[in-house]
Amino acid sequence: MNSFPPFPQENARIGLLGVAFDENSSYKRGSVLAPQRIREAFFCDSANLWTEDETDLGADGLFADAGDIAPSAGEMPVAVEQAAGRFYEAGLKVIALGGDHSVTYPLVFAAATHHPELSILHFDAHPDLYDNFEDNPYSHASPFARIMEAGLVKRLVQVGIRTITGHQRQQAKRFGVEVLTMRNWRDVFDLQFDSPLYLTFDMDCLDPAFAPGISHREPGGLSTREALSVIQSLQVNIVGADIVELNPTQDPLNVTEMVAAKIFKEIAAKMLKYA
Ligand code: MN
Ligand code: MN
Numbered sequence: 692m693n694s695f696p697p698f699p700q701e702n703a704r705i706g707l708l709g710v711a712f713d714e715n716s717s718y719k720r721g722s723v724l725a726p727q728r729i730r731e732a733f734f735c736d737s738a739n740l741w742t743e744d745e746t747d748l749g750a751d752g753l754f755a756d757a758g759d760i761a762p763s764a765g766e767m768p769v770a771v772e773q774a775a776g777r778f779y780e781a782g783l784k785v786i787a788l789g790g791d792h793s794v795t796y797p798l799v800f801a802a803a804t805h806h807p808e809l810s811i812l813h814f815d816a817h818p819d820l821y822d823n824f825e826d827n828p829y830s831h832a833s834p835f836a837r838i839m840e841a842g843l844v845k846r847l848v849q850v851g852i853r854t855i856t857g858h859q860r861q862q863a864k865r866f867g868v869e870v871l872t873m874r875n876w877r878d879v880f881d882l883q884f885d886s887p888l889y890l891t892f893d894m895d896c897l898d899p900a901f902a903p904g905i906s907h908r909e910p911g912g913l914s915t916r917e918a919l920s921v922i923q924s925l926q927v928n929i930v931g932a933d934i935v936e937l938n939p940t941q942d943p944l945n946v947t948e949m950v951a952a953k954i955f956k957e958i959a960a961k962m963l964k965y966a
Contacts, residue, residue, distance in 0.1 A: 692749045693734050699781060700755035705959060706778030708787045709759030712767050715793035715831045717824060719906040721940035725951070726759045726788040728939045732952035742960035743923070753963070755783065768797040768829075775801035775931070784962050786955065789935030791906075792819055792831040795891050796838055802931035803843040808886040809930070810846035811838070814896035814918060816909040817854050818870060820862040831936070839866035845886060850879045850921065851896030853911050873911055880920065884927040892918075892954055893936045894947065902950045904942025915950055922957050928965040932958045 709726025740749035762770040824832035898912035
């Protein structure tokens with residue numbers, strides 16, 4: 692296999708969607724290029740398609756790929772929700788490749804429609820809880836304010852956080868968000884969930900030493916190994932996931948896209964473990 696088979700695909704278990712969209716970025720553009728680069732890294736001949744728990748992601752019938760959508764800012768929420776919704780209606784789990792983090796609001800909307808009592812595990816340097824960032828309530832700095840206001844999930848747990856402001860601290864309190872900050876980073880190895888999980892992975896949760904190809908480099912983050920260990924430690928049914936904020940224009944050695952592909956593989960392996 693050197694590309695994913697197209698959706699629909701009989702008996703597929705994970706639907707893939709690329710969201711080539713970065714117009715809600717507040718600082719640097721470039722994550723629009725990420726979906727294609729993560730696909731290329733996934734199939735790069737330097738590696739193979741087996742995961743660390745010895746799952747062969749190259750086996751027939753695991754994936755069905757709807758390709759990339761490239762919506763305008765106005766079209767984005769509905770286009771993403773509909774594209775993800777088609778997978779859930781077909782009984783698939785979903786992995787979306789962003790794009791900036793604003794795509795997560797409609798992705799979670801689609802997931803929550805089909806999976807009530809959803810919880811979110813959110814990897815990020817930033818809590819993304821701004822009520823309204825630079826006059827854009829749909830900014831990539833705000834998706835979790837929108838998700839919590841809409842009551843889409845029963846729990847939001849954030850890990851990797853190291854940039855929280857006073858306003859966002861208030862927002863976290865208002866919405867009951869469980870913020871695990873990097874000051875107390877060892878707490879991330881003891882996460883328990885008792886309901887279906889949506890996993891959203893902002894690449895800037897990682898220390899920029901490991902993943903420099905991002906738009907907001909915030910030192911003091913998780914190592915790639917630590918993030919993988921958190922994912923591998925989960926004992927929960929992951930129904931949807933996204934990997935966002937890879938910025939290929941900031942990734943001259945293509946190291947960050949390989950990290951994104953690795954995260955993708957280990958999330959997929961964990962998804963396949965639970966019905
Ligand atoms: Mn984010
Ligand atoms: Mn971030």
